[in-house]
Every structure is written in C-alpha cells, then in structure tokens.
Amino acid sequence: MTARPLRHALVAAALCLGGCWLARRSRGAAAVPAPASEGRGDVRDPDAVRDMLLHVLGHDLREPNASLLAWLALRQTRSQADAALLAQVEGHARRSLRHIDDLNRLLRETRHAYRMRRLAMDTLLDEALDRVWTEAGEAGIRLERPAGRLPRLGGDAAMLAATLEWLLTSAIGAAAPGTAVRTACRGHAGGVALSIVFRPADDAGAAHLARPGPALLCAQRVVARHGGLLVPLQPMHGPAAQAGWYLWLRRRPRP
Known part of the structure; x- marks a missing residue:
C-alpha cells in the first residue's frame, strides 16, 4: 500500500x-448537562x-x-x-x-509545539543512555559513551530526548549479543554531529532499520524541525559489518 x-x-x-x-x-x-464554562x-x-x-x-x-x-x-x-x-x-x-x-x-x-532552548548534549545523551541501560544489559549489549565534554546546542529537550532514546533502543534490538553500541559526538560545521554505530546480529536486521516507517519518519521530522539531518548508515558486510545512524543538528536551530 x-x-x-x-x-x-x-x-x-x-x-x-x-x-x-x-x-x-x-x-x-445525555442525562447529565455539561457545565456552561466547559469548553475543552x-x-x-x-x-x-x-x-x-x-x-x-x-x-x-x-x-x-x-x-x-x-x-x-x-x-x-x-x-x-x-x-x-x-x-x-x-x-x-x-x-x-x-x-x-x-x-x-x-x-x-505533528501537533507538538516545539520549545527551542539552549541544551547540554551531555545531559540529553546521558538521560537517554540511562533509560535504555537495563534493556542493553539484558540483551548483552555494551553502551559506549563519547569521552569528554560534549557541545551545547539549541532545541526541544523532550523531542530530542525521545529521538535519542528510540535510536539507542533500535540499535540495542538489532545489535549482535556481546557487542557494543558506540556513540560518537563532536562539533561540526556550525552544528553537532552524532553517530550511533553497532555490529548487527544479521544482515536482515540492519536492512530493516534503514527501511522507511513511521518511527524513522517521526525521528527524521524531529531532526528536520531542528534544521538537521538524520540518515541511516549504509550497512557494511563481512567480518567488520556495521550499521547505525548519522545525526546532524544545528547549534542554533531556525524558528
């Protein structure tokens, strides 16, 4: 369809x-009249x-x-x-x-009223990692956070946090047991570049993450509202097979 x-x-x-x-x-x-002041x-x-x-x-x-x-x-x-x-x-x-x-x-x-504020990428990423930590441990997946202080950026804290959590959860579900989900973050070209890379359990799982769907579309819409870009990485095959996402967010998103 x-x-x-x-x-x-x-x-x-x-x-x-x-x-x-x-x-x-x-x-x-029908038997209970609504208050006249109730308009919601x-x-x-x-x-x-x-x-x-x-x-x-x-x-x-x-x-x-x-x-x-x-x-x-x-x-x-x-x-x-x-x-x-x-x-x-x-x-x-x-x-x-x-x-x-x-x-x-x-x-x-589509109904969310975005509230753009100055945010610490450290806080956003740490909170997202905390929410998926138990799930990763049960799946035998290690979570690797980038070292050092991360850049600051502007954006809607709730929507960005939910997007990061979805990306991490999807990576945990598709990663091979006993491997790591690696997150890297750095300032880049007036924005913040973040990548989430992992070794997939199989080729089908890696390909599934790149297929268009409502979850990926929602994440891409959130990133686009921040003047950024979210793209699935092309899965690599062979002994060093990798999959994941590349996320770029503007430091000062346009209204």
Missing part, C-alpha cells in the same frame, strides 16, 4: 472509531477533535493486541505443546503494538 492510500485509510479508521466513541459518550452523558471538550473545536482521534488511535487500536498478549500469557502456563506457534503469534502481536505506537507518536509529533 502506498503512502497516500495508507494515510487515507488511517484517517478513515480514526474517524469511524472516533464517531463511535463520541456516540457512546453522548448517550452516556467541544466537538466543534478542531483541536479537540484531533486530540480525541489521537486518543482513539493510542487506546482503541492497541486493545486487540494487548488482549491477545494477555491470552497468550495464560495459554503458555497451561501447555508448551504448541510453543513455537504461540511464539509466532506473540511476536506478531508485539510488532503490531510497536507499529501502532509508532503511528501514534508520529501523529502526535
């Missing part, structure tokens, strides 16, 4: 689910409608997969005869949940 039909299908599904949600809410609240829930307000649709995408679309995972947890405690099939179903459900979360994060990015 191309990008335009997919976008139209998502909007149609969101409108359908949102209309059902509004209908249920209006029937349940006015369905005539386009911003309120968009926020409601994002809520539908973030909750209602996740519910079938979450219920399926709960059923699998109960099923696995009763029998291991069909463990391989259950593992496949569980993997599919988890991939579906990640895809829904990625779509929701992308849609929320």
Whole structure:
C-alpha cells in the first residue's frame, strides 16, 4: 500500500472509531448537562477533535493486541505443546503494538509545539543512555559513551530526548549479543554531529532499520524541525559489518 492510500485509510479508521466513541459518550452523558464554562471538550473545536482521534488511535487500536498478549500469557502456563506457534503469534502481536505506537507518536509529533532552548548534549545523551541501560544489559549489549565534554546546542529537550532514546533502543534490538553500541559526538560545521554505530546480529536486521516507517519518519521530522539531518548508515558486510545512524543538528536551530 502506498503512502497516500495508507494515510487515507488511517484517517478513515480514526474517524469511524472516533464517531463511535463520541456516540457512546453522548448517550452516556445525555442525562447529565455539561457545565456552561466547559469548553475543552467541544466537538466543534478542531483541536479537540484531533486530540480525541489521537486518543482513539493510542487506546482503541492497541486493545486487540494487548488482549491477545494477555491470552497468550495464560495459554503458555497451561501447555508448551504448541510453543513455537504461540511464539509466532506473540511476536506478531508485539510488532503490531510497536507499529501502532509508532503511528501514534508520529501523529502526535505533528501537533507538538516545539520549545527551542539552549541544551547540554551531555545531559540529553546521558538521560537517554540511562533509560535504555537495563534493556542493553539484558540483551548483552555494551553502551559506549563519547569521552569528554560534549557541545551545547539549541532545541526541544523532550523531542530530542525521545529521538535519542528510540535510536539507542533500535540499535540495542538489532545489535549482535556481546557487542557494543558506540556513540560518537563532536562539533561540526556550525552544528553537532552524532553517530550511533553497532555490529548487527544479521544482515536482515540492519536492512530493516534503514527501511522507511513511521518511527524513522517521526525521528527524521524531529531532526528536520531542528534544521538537521538524520540518515541511516549504509550497512557494511563481512567480518567488520556495521550499521547505525548519522545525526546532524544545528547549534542554533531556525524558528
């Protein structure tokens, strides 16, 4: 499915689910008059409608997969005869949940009001490393931080931190066990250049990270709003196989 039909299908599904949600809410609240001063829930307000649709995408679309995972947890405690099939179903459900979360994060990015401030790259990177440290340890992956003091830059702290965390989490998931995810950072050409490099577990995992998708598109949109660039590194094959990303951010992002 191309990008335009997919976008139209998502909007149609969101409108359908949102209309059902509004209908249920209006029937349940018919006997209770809303306060005259309450204006945030006015369905005539386009911003309120968009926020409601994002809520539908973030909750209602996740519910079938979450219920399926709960059923699998109960099923696995009763029998291991069909463990391989259950593992496949569980993997599919988890991939579906990640895809829904990625779509929701992308849609929320389009509504985010960016707040550009002076930031310390040291703080952003250290906080992102802290959030993924446990996950890396469980996967047998070492995290290597660049030595020395890192450059300062301007940007939205929340969006940049979330983007760094996604890049690190994706690298941990695709890296070969027992290897390292190496992060390098330096000032470069009026901006800050950051690279995240790792040895992939297999060629398919490295190629998957470079494929366009909602998560990568969201990260690239965040970086573009900072006047920067995010590109996947071309996977290298052979004994010294490497994959990762190159990220460049402007020191003083334009409004």
